[in-house]
Amino acid sequence: CLQIVISRRKRWHPLGHYLHHLHYFSTDSPVRFMMYSEAAAAFISLHSDNTVCLYKGVDHKQTLMTELPFLGLTATKIPGCLVGWGPGPVCKLLDSELRLVKAAADALDIHVCKPAEHSWDLVTAGVGNVYILLITFLKNAVPYSNITAMEYCDQLDCLIIANQKLSIKVWGPDWALRVTFKGHDGNVKAQLVHISASTTSFNVTDCIFLLVVLFSVPRCGDIFFSFSNTGVDFWTIRTVYNLHCKLSEDKGAPLRQIQVSNFSPPYPTRLLCLSSDSHISLLAAETGAILTSFKANDRILCADYCLHEEILLALTEAGTVLQGPWNRAECYHPQYQTAPGPACCLVIYSCLADKQRALEDWRRLQEGRGSSHRNNRELSDAKNKFLVIIGQNGGCVSVLTIDNGKILLRTPAHMGLKVTALQAYPENSYLLSTGRDLTVVVWSVYPDSERCLIQHLTVVCNQPQVYLAALRSQLAMTFQEPNSGSYILKLSSLLNQEEADYLPGERHSDHFTGLCAIPELNVFVSVSLDKTVRIWNEENRLIRLEVELEDVPQCLAYSGHAGELFLGVRGDLYRLRCAQFLPKDYRERVKQPADSHLHSEASPTAEHWRADLGAPAGSPPGGWGRVNVEGRAFLLLFAPGPGVLPWKVGSRQKLSS
Incomplete structure (x- = not known):
């Protein structure tokens, strides 16, 4: 979920994935349209009084002398060029400094304009039309009515269109309708495709942010924005x-x-x-790469790994200890007597008295990787000890050698009842065990002694x-x-x-x-x-x-x-x-x-937008911008209204708030 709830008592607050506010800029005139321009390396906003502002840093806003009457701007695949469009049949090619390059002749009414994903075409929509516009200003019209917002999702190869009938439709190739959403009280002013794995929603001032799950695919982080009658807010999503x-x-x-x-x-x-x-x-641990894996035929109760000896042990429900690396397919059955019963928990206890010797032995193991033979003498060291400690169903704790499972010591525990768990703390020279007798036993461990395990304390x-x-x-x-x-x-x-x-x-x-x-x-x-x-x-x-x-x-x-x-x-x-x-x-x-930042790494421009919370935005907000969060895909919608309307993709039913 994406939420942050702050306690008024200031003691603590629940925290999940959440929107992080980067900065707020006030405006003298309401924002009509806003976008990020790679050519200008800045966010560009068009205002109701036809003024133009650039945002190039967290504390830098520049108002240009140029006035632009367009409804909006769209980036093209021509280096350094934009298209200014609307209101009405207006479509003009601009350079990176927003100067006129060429105007389209016989353009249709344009309310929305988006770039095509795999070509130089532009997809535009207006009253009674949707058409594909080439940069050479050739057009291919498709009828549609009263469009208020539009977004193309390249991952799903679909076009998402909102109209004045208060519906949102998702169209596939060849204009095949995939799904329709209804329920808005007002027109959708903008929408945004984004990555996520869950459905949620949240409010910002008087604007509804509607998030709908589309798909799940890894992406990088980025910044997005919202705007209102009084200002512009910049945001990012932080993942905990x-x-x-x-x-x-x-x-x-x-x-x-x-x-x-x-x-x-x-x-x-x-x-x-x-x-x-x-x-x-x-x-x-650093990369999350899987080094080796194994699926046992029997149910595994617990497992442990000894890094210094590169040995992995797994305890089955039948009491058998499987020993890896698995390419050797070794296992041994501890020498149990009938009375203690089978093993039900296991832990490896490592005592490193000679750390330099342990390091040298470990390096030799790395040099010999791929060999199917291990020198058992390496597992027996006069100073460094690696013990296997098991808890048994009949109320015993046993200490075994790690190489062949030979029992070094067996001692009664937990009043003869089942030992349920073991935890080793070699840095403090003790072992913890729990049992069906409802106690926790603290054991002192002496690896060099014949009596290597001594009960020290019992917590009832x-x-x-x-x-x-x-x-x-x-x-x-x-x-x-x-x-x-x-x-x-x-x-x-x-x-x-x-x-x-x-x-x-x-x-x-x-x-x-x-x-x-x-x-x-x-x-x-x-x-x-x-x-x-x-x-x-x-x-x-x-x-x-x-x-x-x-x-x-x-x-x-x-x-x-x-x-x-x-x-x-x-x-x-x-x-x-x-x-x-x-x-x-x-x-x-x-x-x-x-690399300890918990939020997703953002694009290079994101570094200029990290800041403490600014002033609250005005209302009602609107606008659109792209935002990416690792591993998630959202459809983010901005619309006026009093409440939160969560939707689930693939269904036409509104979920309960």
């Missing part, structure tokens, strides 16, 4: 989160797990993604924990009580087990779907079926920001730097850089990368 990797087909399996392997350079950052259909993908919860995350000595746990409608995040100190109180009005309104910690910011992040991302400080208070998503977030993980999160949405991987929207004291804690 963006598609990072397409993992599924349409309506693909949801993502169940995102695991990040993040170490300091020269190590790359890797992402492990597990879908509910047991499809596992290993990605390059008295209800099932859904998700948990740790931030040094602080533990965050989510609980949900569907019968009472309570979905609670609790923070507990691992030093004294004191709990931080929460405010009922700040909690999620539906089931949790994920939880993680951002150490740089000392915050926890939660996601929920209520389609929001919420950020909590160490006192369990919501930090101003609530990010609203278009769809349900299925899981999330912290990327390891710059306050960046990875989300599973609709089975695909999305990236959200939340630090930019946090309060200033939080933003200063992280070093943003050079």
Whole structure:
């Protein structure tokens, strides 16, 4: 969705993809028409008193001495030339300085003029006619009546026309009618084709912006404008989160797990993604490129990846551990006794005592890529330890070697009940486990000791924990009580087990779907079926920001730097850089990368239009301009009226507001 809702209490505001206001220019005369001219490298506005203004910068507006009586201007494919048209049978070719080059003879009435996509032709429309005009001013007329706005969509190869009968029609090749929209209270003054994946609408002053989904295709960002009787506004669309990797087909399996392997350079950052259909993908975090993927025949419960040893482990529902890279097709069955039962959760614990040796070993692995053989001696290091820790159905936690699954230690846990989840924190030398006994156990890990796992602390919860995350000595746990409608995040100190109180009005309104910690910011992040991302400080208070998503977030993980999160949405991987929207004291804690802007990258002219909010626009607004947002296609309409009218493409039915 495209919306921003600001709280009057100034504590925090929900935030989603939204229109960002760049600047406002007042005008002495109402704007009649406006466009961007590549030839002039500026926006050009024509006014009711026939004056002409150029906008070349965020603080620069120039009024020309030239007066132009045209209804509008249209760019041509002749370098440096424009066409001025209307009112009536007026059509003239102009140079880049808006001087007359040639006038058309015997032109028909023109109310709208657009360039053709694959030729030098112009498509014009007026009272009783639509015709194709060559630059040589040859015309081919097609009858139509009372046109008020027109736009051509090259991606769909269709022409979108609005008329005085208060309808909008989409025409295909050979003038085949595709769809008709009705419901406006006033004439459509302008319309705009744009990229999007969802239907929504929004108001700006007294103008209706009507967005209709047409299709989905990647595009770059850009600036667009609106104008009114008193001024011109420039806008862009900022996206809070963006598609990072397409993992599924349409309506693909949801993502169940995102695991990040993040170490300091020269190590790359890797992402492990597990879908509910047991499809596992290993990605390059920076680019989103899929490095390898595998779909298991059996249901996969969880997976983990060891970057230093380039080993990927996946645990099946039957308790089998599959080991990759998958070109070796290896797997092993841990040596279980009958009593503990099969494994039901798994995690890799990496202890790097000799970081230089670990780096050298990793580089040797890169040099030997493509080889089907691995020296097992590389997996056994006197200083660097890589352990596989599994939780079992019969209430045991076991430690295994990563190379062959040999059991080093097995210890009872959770009163003999099922171990439901494991999380490793090697930087703090501890492990967390949860179980059916409604407790969280903190384990101290000693990789060099024969007794490598020792139970350190038990946190009694008295209800099932859904998700948990740790931030040094602080533990965050989510609980949900569907019968009472309570979905609670609790923070507990691992030093004294004191709990931080929460405010009922700040909690999620539906089931949790994920939880993680951002150490740089000392915050926890939660996601929920209520389609929001919420950020909590160490006192369990919501930090101003609530990010609203278009769809349900299925899981999330912290990327390891710059306050960046990875989300599973609709089975695909999305990236959200939340630090930019946090309060200033939080933003200063992280070093943003050079490409950390959350809005789509704009065309070169966009750099001149970034500014703080200006004065509000007058009313009623109108006008048109092109705007592009990555991965989205919108039909954007401007029309006078008191309300918001959302429509769905392919249907003639107006949706409820």
